[in-house]
Amino acid sequence: MRIEEELKLDFQDVLIRPKRSTLTSRSDVDISRQFVFRHSGHRYHGVPIIAANMDTVGTFEMARALSKQQISTALHKHYEERELMDFFQTLPEAATVFYSMGITREDYEKFCRVKQGVGDAIAYVCVDVANGYTKSFVDFLHRLRDAWPQITIMAGNVVTGEMAEELILDGADIVKVGIGPGSVCTTRKMTGIGYPQLSAIIECADAAHGLGGLICADGGCTSPGDLAKAFGGGADFIMLGGMLAGHDECMGEVAEVEGVRKVRFYGMSSRTAMDKHAGGVANYRASEGKEVLLDYRGPVADTVLEILGGVRSACTYVGAHKLRELSKRTTFIRVARQLNEVFGQS
Numbered sequence: 001m002r003i004e005e006e007l008k009l010d011f012q013d014v015l016i017r018p019k020r021s022t023l024t025s026r027s028d029v030d031i032s033r034q035f036v037f038r039h040s041g042h043r044y045h046g047v048p049i050i051a052a053n054m055d056t057v058g059t060f061e062m063a064r065a066l067s068k069q070q071i072s073t074a075l076h077k078h079y080e081e082r083e084l085m086d087f088f089q090t091l092p093e094a095a096t097v098f099y100s101m102g103i104t105r106e107d108y109e110k111f112c113r114v115k116q117g118v119g120d121a122i123a124y125v126c127v128d129v130a131n132g133y134t135k136s137f138v139d140f141l142h143r144l145r146d147a148w149p150q151i152t153i154m155a156g157n158v159v160t161g162e163m164a165e166e167l168i169l170d171g172a173d174i175v176k177v178g179i180g181p182g183s184v185c186t187t188r189k190m191t192g193i194g195y196p197q198l199s200a201i202i203e204c205a206d207a208a209h210g211l212g213g214l215i216c217a218d219g220g221c222t223s224p225g226d227l228a229k230a231f232g233g234g235a236d237f238i239m240l241g242g243m244l245a246g247h248d249e250c251m252g253e254v255a256e257v258e259g260v261r262k263v264r265f266y267g268m269s270s271r272t273a274m275d276k277h278a279g280g281v282a283n284y285r286a287s288e289g290k291e292v293l294l295d296y297r298g299p300v301a302d303t304v305l306e307i308l309g310g311v312r313s314a315c316t317y318v319g320a321h322k323l324r325e326l327s328k329r330t331t332f333i334r335v336a337r338q339l340n341e342v343f344g345q346s
Helices: 060-067 081-089 105-121 135-147 161-170 187-191 197-209 224-232 271-278 300-318 323-329 337-343
Strands: 014-016 033-036 043-051 071-074 097-101 124-128 152-158 174-177 214-218 237-240 254-257 260-266 291-295 332-334
Touching (some): 014 300, 060 081, 105 135, 124 135, 135 161, 152 161, 152 214, 224 237, 224 323
Parallel strands (some): 097 124, 124 152
Antiparallel strands (some): 014 332
16 A cells, blocks of 8 residues: 555646736637647547547537537447448548447447448547556557557546556557546545546646647536636547536437426446446446436537637637647646635636
């Protein structure tokens, strides 16, 4: 047993200090990014936000809606092969959509069949497991990269710099960062495992960027200000679940509670998800997610404009003309958590 004494931070532990700026309007800020991925060599241009691969968020409808704003979507894993083929064959060329998969033999064989059916229409893959520290995960990543060298691979989840480095060297173009910060994730409560998300982003970004890799901050953002902090901490992409849930483009069931329309939203390791997709919780494990009811929020377009507006505004406060400048212009101020709770900061 050992104890690390160094302070670690979550989003609510900091604010961004404002700086002098020559920007005259939020409209002057360019919030798109351009990347060339280390392994695939593919060029990306878009707004580096990704809808999470949860079955209530990572839908075909969400992908079509977000592509209009140059925002990406990671599809959930539970679509049938024919559905996936039909979708990717009709996908606009400019849209960025990740095919999501686990690491079982069935996952790999399904991907190979869909990929062979649609060819280059699938350019991005998200290899998604709860625990990215296992040898089986690393071995699978090697196998996928060797078989499909031209695809861009996002893989995770991890929270430490050394593992981010390993995944980049093992074939990942983007490392997905976050264990336990999601609004419907209970991993920290059930297992005691986790890492404060802002510190995880800062440390993993530093490690990945040193090798020419990128990171995607996954989980913990509950407001546009949290996205600004994540980008300020070095995140290249940000994955959103709860902030995009409850909309028309989602698949959560709609219910009426005391006259108010509500939408079911749950974690993919919750009992609800495992009952739906795996026939129940296996007797050797526990549920690590929960289900909540969210207010129905209508079309996702209005929420997207609010998110992007908040990020643009953050850039104007620190004088960042482009999103890629935000991390260079960010100085974090530590704040007492008690004050955060009093004044409602997130």
